[in-house]
Amino acid sequence: MDLLSNLNLGFSLALTWQNVLFCFMGALLGTILGVLPGIGPVAGISLLLPITYTLNPTSAVIMFAGIYYGAAYGGSTTSILVNTPGEGMSVITCLDGYAMAKQGRAKAALATSAIGSFFAGTLATIATTLVAIPIAEFALRFAPPEFFALMLMAMTAVGALTAEAPTKGLFSCLIGLFLAMVGMDQQTGQVRFAFGIADLIEGIDFIVVAIGLFAVGEVLVQAEAISQTGVQEREHIKGKLWISWQELKDSFKPYCRGTLVGYAMGALPGVGPTTSSFLSYALEKKLSKHPEQFGKGAIEGVASPEAANNAAATGAMVHLLVLGIPGSATTAIMLGAFIMYGLQPGPLLFTKNPDFVWAIIASMYIGNVILLILNLPLVNLFAKILDLPAAILYAMVLAFCCMGVFVVRFAVLDIFLVMGFGIMGYFMKKHGYPGAPLLLAFILGDLMEQAFRRSLALSNGDWTVFFTRPISLIILIIVAIFMALTLMSYLRRKAKQAGGKNAPILS
Amino acid sequence: MPRSSLKTWLRFDTMVAVLTIPIAIFLIIVELHTPVANIPQTVGPAAMPIGILVLLMVNAIFLFIQSTSGRKVSASSPTAKPEAPPLPWVKKNRGIILVILGLVIYGLILVPIGFILATSFLIIYEARVLQPGRWIRNVVLGVGSSALVYFTFIKLLNVMLPAGILG
Numbered sequence: 001m002d003l004l005s006n007l008n009l010g011f012s013l014a015l016t017w018q019n020v021l022f023c024f025m026g027a028l029l030g031t032i033l034g035v036l037p038g039i040g041p042v043a044g045i046s047l048l049l050p051i052t053y054t055l056n057p058t059s060a061v062i063m064f065a066g067i068y069y070g071a072a073y074g075g076s077t078t079s080i081l082v083n084t085p086g087e088g089m090s091v092i093t094c095l096d097g098y099a100m101a102k103q104g105r106a107k108a109a110l111a112t113s114a115i116g117s118f119f120a121g122t123l124a125t126i127a128t129t130l131v132a133i134p135i136a137e138f139a140l141r142f143a144p145p146e147f148f149a150l151m152l153m154a155m156t157a158v159g160a161l162t163a164e165a166p167t168k169g170l171f172s173c174l175i176g177l178f179l180a181m182v183g184m185d186q187q188t189g190q191v192r193f194a195f196g197i198a199d200l201i202e203g204i205d206f207i208v209v210a211i212g213l214f215a216v217g218e219v220l221v222q223a224e225a226i227s228q229t230g231v232q233e234r235e236h237i238k239g240k241l242w243i244s245w246q247e248l249k250d251s252f253k254p255y256c257r258g259t260l261v262g263y264a265m266g267a268l269p270g271v272g273p274t275t276s277s278f279l280s281y282a283l284e285k286k287l288s289k290h291p292e293q294f295g296k297g298a299i300e301g302v303a304s305p306e307a308a309n310n311a312a313a314t315g316a317m318v319h320l321l322v323l324g325i326p327g328s329a330t331t332a333i334m335l336g337a338f339i340m341y342g343l344q345p346g347p348l349l350f351t352k353n354p355d356f357v358w359a360i361i362a363s364m365y366i367g368n369v370i371l372l373i374l375n376l377p378l379v380n381l382f383a384k385i386l387d388l389p390a391a392i393l394y395a396m397v398l399a400f401c402c403m404g405v406f407v408v409r410f411a412v413l414d415i416f417l418v419m420g421f422g423i424m425g426y427f428m429k430k431h432g433y434p435g436a437p438l439l440l441a442f443i444l445g446d447l448m449e450q451a452f453r454r455s456l457a458l459s460n461g462d463w464t465v466f467f468t469r470p471i472s473l474i475i476l477i478i479v480a481i482f483m484a485l486t487l488m489s490y491l492r493r494k495a496k497q498a499g500g501k502n503a504p505i506l507s
Numbered sequence: 508m509p510r511s512s513l514k515t516w517l518r519f520d521t522m523v524a525v526l527t528i529p530i531a532i533f534l535i536i537v538e539l540h541t542p543v544a545n546i547p548q549t550v551g552p553a554a555m556p557i558g559i560l561v562l563l564m565v566n567a568i569f570l571f572i573q574s575t576s577g578r579k580v581s582a583s584s585p586t587a588k589p590e591a592p593p594l595p596w597v598k599k600n601r602g603i604i605l606v607i608l609g610l611v612i613y614g615l616i617l618v619p620i621g622f623i624l625a626t627s628f629l630i631i632y633e634a635r636v637l638q639p640g641r642w643i644r645n646v647v648l649g650v651g652s653s654a655l656v657y658f659t660f661i662k663l664l665n666v667m668l669p670a671g672i673l674g
């Protein structure tokens with residue numbers, strides 16, 4: 001069978017000692033980054049990119065994928081022990097996870113989170129293995145107009161769903177797109193918006209934007225928090241028993257539901273791990289026989305969102321690998337890495353570089369096993385990261401950020417640019433402008449422009465080309481419906497707030 | 508200008524919206540005046556940036572309407588807490604300003620004095636800004652990690668970093 005031979009090929013590459021080592025390093029780093037509040041997988045991958053230029057792309061991407069789903073495992077540890085999410089995707093875990101820790105059930109919360117993450121991560125990888133080829137075969141029919149429409153869909157979805165107000169998300173998106181236009185145009189060689197600065201002729205490097213927004217900006221936010229409130233105390237892990245049989249039984253159905261919701265949502269651009277964890281929590285509360293327990297330490301309130309965020313993180317990899325279109329900031333940065341290594345993700349990747357794709361997919365199975373081992377017996381060790389002095393830790397992160405961007409092309413300008421993006425990221429975060437759409441649009445900007453110009457070149461300048469091709473038309477109709485729904489829901493929310501009723505977060 | 512309307516104008520969203528429009532117009536003019544390469548193209552290199560800038564202006568108008576119309580709602584909101592007396596801007600943001608200042612100095616001194624000294628300075632300085640005290644620990648960790656990174660890059664990764672006055 002084709003599938004088995006593909007998997008066999010993938011495992012034969014993923015199981016070489018170097019790749020297992022890179023997978024382990026990625027999982028370990030991802031867990032550490034997940035545990036640290038503020039610093040996430042985007043910052044981690046972008047900081048590593050400049051020093052992995054010389055690595056074999058398969059090993060590097062195996063490591064990056066490990067960082068991505070490792071962060072989904074690690075983020076929950078901080079949510080449970082400190083009541084501060086280590087990652088955006090673990091926000092909802094704070095509610096019941098921290099309540100459980102307060103009751104002395106931190107071990108059970110951590111265990112159900114790790115087991116749920118493993119369960120969901122593995123099932124989602126199996127699903128990815130099964131659906132990747134059929135989707136890739138379908139996507140082979142896509143021409144530039146379809147890719148343009150798909151990119152538009154990814155951007156509007158991420159822009160509208162990650163912001164408190166759609167205008168702010170779309171504003172971020174458009175700024176990202178504009179920044180992508182800076183530098184030399186690939187088709188004509190014309191230099192745009194460089195204002196005579198030699199280092200801008202090549203454009204702005206995506207590593208600078210990612211590190212600025214997601215590392216420096218986050219450190220500035222953390223710096224403010226530390227200077228205002230000090231470092232938060234954490235709950236300690238007590239007791240011998242990890243998880244009782246009853247607790248495991250209570251978690252099983254939420255794991256399954258969380259996996260389903262997470263995978264389905266993760267495969268949609270813009271929804272991603274954070275939203276799917278919120279949705280699965282809401283679903284679990286609705287289905288529960290004792291909804292009043294939610295928020296007071298219900299194990300289902302940890303099990304289901306943790307399964308959902310891991311399934312969604314894996315689901316989001318599908319688009320990246322199969323369509324070459326990322327649906328989140330982390331997958332966007334991975335797309336940047338693919339391009340940097342000379343790989344063009346998309347349906348052709350499966351036929352041109354099957355060894356690469358299947359090695360990545362196989363490594364996800366291995367990564368999930370490594371993460372379960374890392375996150376169950378060693379969770380105490382990771383929790384100790386939270387005891388490290390935050391000041392020196394963040395000072396070092398800032399130094400690594402500056403060094404990371406400097407070594408890309410040895411331009412001091414990049415240090416000032418990363419600072420500028422850091423300040424921008426800080427203000428954006430403070431005023432509700434999401435960073436993910438900006439980064440996604442910045443990375444997709446160039447590809448989108450190429451798709452746009454090629455589409456019009458194919459149709460001899462006829463602008464209706466986007467509406468006369470059925471697949472492109474369907475995607476654009478989805479974008480329009482989606483935008484209308486988002487706007488309506490925003491206006492309804494505003495009207496409710498104006499009426500004095502604050503809409504509940506999970507309504 | 509009455510105090511409340513001044514406050515609305517000083518809102519972040521309003522300022523972003525108001526500043527976006529002239530900047531976008533300026534950038535469109537710059538792009539229109541850029542000499543065009545003599546290559547036949549169905550769609551030239553100016554189309555997409557100008558389209559984006561126009562959309563950005565439209566978005567800024569919506570942002571402006573949204574940020575100014577929200578004023579009455581928040582002002583009359585029954586749950587609004589009485590505001591604390593405002594701290595001077597610089598005092599309130601002292602930590603952030605000092606962190607950024609450290610980065611600016613780093614950018615200026617990296618090449619002249621070299622990676623190890625500049626990075627040691629950055630780590631020690633930022634750690635001091637974020638949490639006063641613990642000098643010895645910060646100096647040991649700052650110098651140690653800078654030297655470790657420097658030699659890792661030079662020896663293991665074959666990436667040259669500025670040696671500066673120590674080179």
